Amino acid sequence: MTEIAALLSLYLAFALAHGADPRRFPARWKPTRGLLFAMRVAAAGATVAGVVLWARTGGIVEALLVALTALTVAATSFVLLAPLSPRALWSVVLACPLLIAALALVGKP
Amino acid sequence: MKLSAHAFTRFWDVHAWAGVIGGLVLYVMFLTGAITLFHDELEVWQEPLAQQAPLPGTHQALFERALAKLPARPESVWFYPKATGAAQLGYEDPKTGSWQKLWFDGHTGELIPERERLTAFLYNLHFLWHEVTGDWLYRASGFLAVALLLAIVTGVLIHLKDIVRQFHQFRPDKSRRVLWSDMHKVLGVMGLPFQLLYAYTGALIVLAPLLLGAFVGPVFGGDEKRAEAVFWGMPGESTEKAGAPAAVLSLDELAARARAVEPRLAPESYRVLYPGRANGGVDVQGPLHGTTPESDGAVRMRLIDGKVLHVDSPAAETAMGATWRWVRGLHYAEFGGLPLRFLFFVLALATAATILTGNSVWLARRESRRESPGNLLLAGLTVGVGAGTLVATAALFLTSRLLPFDLRDRGSTEDFVFVSVFVFCAAWACMVEDRRALWWQGVGLAGVLLLPVPVLAARWSEAGLFGAGPRIPAVAGVDVALLVTALSLCGIAVALRRGAKQSDKARPAKAAEANGETGRAVALAPAGTFESPGTQR
Numbered sequence: 001m002t003e004i005a006a007l008l009s010l011y012l013a014f015a016l017a018h019g020a021d022p023r024r025f026p027a028r029w030k031p032t033r034g035l036l037f038a039m040r041v042a043a044a045g046a047t048v049a050g051v052v053l054w055a056r057t058g059g060i061v062e063a064l065l066v067a068l069t070a071l072t073v074a075a076t077s078f079v080l081l082a083p084l085s086p087r088a089l090w091s092v093v094l095a096c097p098l099l100i101a102a103l104a105l106v107g108k109p
Numbered sequence: 110m111k112l113s114a115h116a117f118t119r120f121w122d123v124h125a126w127a128g129v130i131g132g133l134v135l136y137v138m139f140l141t142g143a144i145t146l147f148h149d150e151l152e153v154w155q156e157p158l159a160q161q162a163p164l165p166g167t168h169q170a171l172f173e174r175a176l177a178k179l180p181a182r183p184e185s186v187w188f189y190p191k192a193t194g195a196a197q198l199g200y201e202d203p204k205t206g207s208w209q210k211l212w213f214d215g216h217t218g219e220l221i222p223e224r225e226r227l228t229a230f231l232y233n234l235h236f237l238w239h240e241v242t243g244d245w246l247y248r249a250s251g252f253l254a255v256a257l258l259l260a261i262v263t264g265v266l267i268h269l270k271d272i273v274r275q276f277h278q279f280r281p282d283k284s285r286r287v288l289w290s291d292m293h294k295v296l297g298v299m300g301l302p303f304q305l306l307y308a309y310t311g312a313l314i315v316l317a318p319l320l321l322g323a324f325v326g327p328v329f330g331g332d333e334k335r336a337e338a339v340f341w342g343m344p345g346e347s348t349e350k351a352g353a354p355a356a357v358l359s360l361d362e363l364a365a366r367a368r369a370v371e372p373r374l375a376p377e378s379y380r381v382l383y384p385g386r387a388n389g390g391v392d393v394q395g396p397l398h399g400t401t402p403e404s405d406g407a408v409r410m411r412l413i414d415g416k417v418l419h420v421d422s423p424a425a426e427t428a429m430g431a432t433w434r435w436v437r438g439l440h441y442a443e444f445g446g447l448p449l450r451f452l453f454f455v456l457a458l459a460t461a462a463t464i465l466t467g468n469s470v471w472l473a474r475r476e477s478r479r480e481s482p483g484n485l486l487l488a489g490l491t492v493g494v495g496a497g498t499l500v501a502t503a504a505l506f507l508t509s510r511l512l513p514f515d516l517r518d519r520g521s522t523e524d525f526v527f528v529s530v531f532v533f534c535a536a537w538a539c540m541v542e543d544r545r546a547l548w549w550q551g552v553g554l555a556g557v558l559l560l561p562v563p564v565l566a567a568r569w570s571e572a573g574l575f576g577a578g579p580r581i582p583a584v585a586g587v588d589v590a591l592l593v594t595a596l597s598l599c600g601i602a603v604a605l606r607r608g609a610k611q612s613d614k615a616r617p618a619k620a621a622e623a624n625g626e627t628g629r630a631v632a633l634a635p636a637g638t639f640e641s642p643g644t645q646r
Binding site: 003004007018021058059061062065066068069070072073075076077079080082083084 | 276277278279280281282292295296299300301302303401439444445446448449452453455456459
């Protein structure tokens with residue numbers, strides 16, 4: 001459970017970093033600089049959270065290796081699938097904080 | 110950073126040629142490597158003997174029973190009393206020199222030669238090794254890993270100036286050529302750490318032993334044993350004579366002593382030299398828990414008194430041993446458990462797709478030379494090997510569940526089926542003129558062949574998804590994975606067919622625009638690749 005929470009956290013991290021660009025918002029939305037900055041900070045926070053969550057079960061070296069791998073998989077799937085089914089991908093992103101919290105609580109420390 | 114035009118052209122040429130020459134073999138290596146990530150689960154799934162409940166009793170008693178069944182007591186024997194499944198025994202046949210691997214069926218007391226080779230075949234294919242071809246292809250796989258490293262480095266250099274933009278750019282609404290090009294770059298850039306890791310560690314694993322030979326003389330004064338001890342962490346086996354028969358310690362006692370020396374060791378298997386003899390020895394082997402990567406360790410002891418001769422563990426390793434442990438640990442994904450192996454599986458498939466899209470980009474850029482024999486061959490082989498490997502692998506799984514277990518040469522029959530289907534697909538793709546339909550047909554055929562495999566697996570095992578007995582997670586997991594893969598392949602085939610049809614409808618209008626020039630070019634690459642021959646690189 002904790003491992004899945006960590007992987008979701010890293011997925012969330014890439015999605016936020018990828019989305020923190022005005023060109024990736026719908027045309028009618030005008031994101032402010034503050035919002036974009038907040039998204040980048042949240043992306044960094046989600047990355048750290050992913051590493052910390054994994055480190056609870058497997059140690060810091062393993063957590064860093066897994067984080068790099070998970071980020072590349074999240075990035076590949078997100079960039080390739082986002083133009084095809086953006087709603088599905090962003091729905092998962094929206095559900096992520098809740099899922100991460102629930103799985104982290106259920107998972108073993 | 111921007112390269113000069115001359116440097117850019119040179120790097121592009123090296124990248125493209127390294128990819129085109131080695132790409133398709135690397136594609137097979139990555140695809141089989143992806144499957145091999147689940148080697149342990151597949152080994153349990155493929156052989157009902159590996160699913161037996163273990164017999165009560167000591168390891169020593171089981172070992173003695175198994176040894177008594179052999180025609181002659183071997184000098185050196187490997188014994189693996191598994192936690193789940195029948196025990197395994199391995200030894201070198203003194204007559205033929207070949208390695209014999211047997212199951213010891215604890216219920217019937219029979220020794221059964223290893224009969225199922227599916228997992229071993231796919232694993233060996235990953236590094237191009239087979240008994241028939243021997244070492245030379247295996248060594249070639251090391252050089253192919255170096256070629257991959259070259260292709261990666263030159264690929265990074267030619268895309269360096271806009272690598273960040275390409276990180277995020279995928280435009281499926283543009284022409285197919287742009288789509289393949291974008292996919293190649295996204296998969297290549299995102300997969301860069303994974304590809305670098307596998308190219309580097311793969312090259313080291315295959316080629317480093319060759320280097321050892323060069324160092325034995327100048328560095329170790331010709332002492333091969335000392336060189337091996339420094340390089341591998343474990344010295345070679347003793348060359349002493351066996352000595353007289355003697356009362357020796359039991360394997361269970363030796364395993365307990367090994368644990369006392371290295372508490373992280375979970376003894377799993379034994380390599381016994383001169384069993385029951387005064388000069389005999391044993392390597393108690395097993396995984397070392399709590400290490401990253403999760404490496405295997407061993408404690409070498411004398412059989413007669415349990416004196417520890419050598420400990421192979423991170424606590425006692427040399428710098429070379431530590432490097433080697435990391436190289437192997439990263440390559441074999443010995444960290445992060447099942448979730449990490451799934452991530453590596455996705456990245457291996459992504460790398461295979463990078464290679465195929467790279468070939469499509471190459472063909473698209475050489476549209477003016479589309480009729481040249483080289484381009485026709487590459488186009489044929491790209492489809493033939495790309496889809497053919499999937500069809501051959503699916504046929505291998507199907508054959509493995511159709512053939513009876515008591516069939517003589519069962520393993521060779523499976524090998525033959527894989528190779529013939531693969532060669533047929535590659536040859537067929539090279540011979541036909543219109544290759545547009547081959548992709549969806551090949552992918553669809555692979556899905557259809559794979560679909561009945563989990564059901565057929567229930568003929569041999571009750572522990573799977575469709576079995577009636579208590580489920581074993583590894584067996585049921587492989588059944589589920591096969592079912593999901595089969596359905597995914599069928600789904601991809603339907604999508605590809607739809608894409609090919611749409612591209613067929615759009616083609617006459619495009620062809621008319623291009624002064625009536627029709628479609629052999631389109632037949633070279635996946636459907637629609639040449640819809641818009643723009644200037645995209």
